[in-house]
Amino acid sequence: MTLALALAACSPSGGGGELLVKGGRYTPGNDSIYAEERRAGAVTVSDFRIDTHEVTNAEFAAFVKATGYVTQAEKGFAGNPAVPPVQWAPGSAVFIMPAPGVKPGWTWLAGASWQHPEGPGSSIEGKDEEPVVQVSQADALAYARWKGRDLPTEEEWEWAAARGGALPDRKRPMIDGQPSGNNWDGEFPLRNTEADGFLMRAPVGSFAADANGLFDMTGNVWELTKSAWTPGHGAQADGALPAYTIKGGSFLCGENWCARYRPQSRQSQDATLATNHVGFRTVRRD
Secondary structure, eight states, rough: OEEEEETTTGGGGHHHHHEOOOEEEEEOOHHHSSSSOOOOOOOEEEOOOEEEEEHHHHHHHHHHHHHHHHHHHHOTTTTTTTTTTSSSSEEEEEOOOBTTTTTEEEEETOOBBBBBSSSSTTOOOOOOTSSSOOOHHHHHHHHHHHHBBHHHHHHHHHHHOOOOSSOOSSSEEEEETTTTSSOOSSSSTTTTOOTOOSSSSSOOOOOOTTTSSSSSSSSEEEEEEEEEOOSSSSSOOOSSOOOOEESSSSSTOOOOTTOOOOOTTEEEEEETOOTTTTEOEEEEOO
16 A cells, blocks of 8 residues: 655644545455454555544534534434434433543433533533544534545545554554554553553544554544444445444553454444544545
């Protein structure tokens, strides 16, 4: 795989940039760890340009200011029989971090949104460079369309992220002996030592770029794609509630639990549900 700088891609703190990914043919997946990752056959990817980092709070705020857009978490799904009644009121899913007297785990919180990612009382103030979260697939696509861009397909995302060949073990990817992304340090979900410097989301570009010049392709937040979820490569969607494939793992992925911080990893995300560990980046196809 060959990547070339497109335009004048700059660091995240300089406002972002994009990389031109030259297309090619490869076999996505990995036969060594999770069943849903198993390889099924080669695919062809055409040239495209991909953001060097995840879309940030500041970038999403600019979109909202310009368009007046209201996310699904802010609107809720009042009376919609296709979603659980708990989601009818505005809110979204939040992972409660471990703390004295607090049981960690997932819960649905009324009032959680991209501006309040951990629910009422939380804020993104001073966190302009952190990846935006609590956005659904429709929200991410709306932002991408506003920018004249799109969400990557699963195959495009993996082609851009992989540095050649499968990564067959559960160990965290490293760059020059250091973690290549923001993941869980310690025993999930009971204790996070913050050995990588972060308990939760990190500002984009806090870790070294990969060999291709892309930041945070493994860890920090899962990233939405435009590909419908299937239980395996080459399989068909099961016809349940619409779900999309997410890639890259997040700050909640630890070696003892969810070793999905690898380019070949994949997981499903309900199209109606936003969370505080899923974000996105965009692509442009000529």
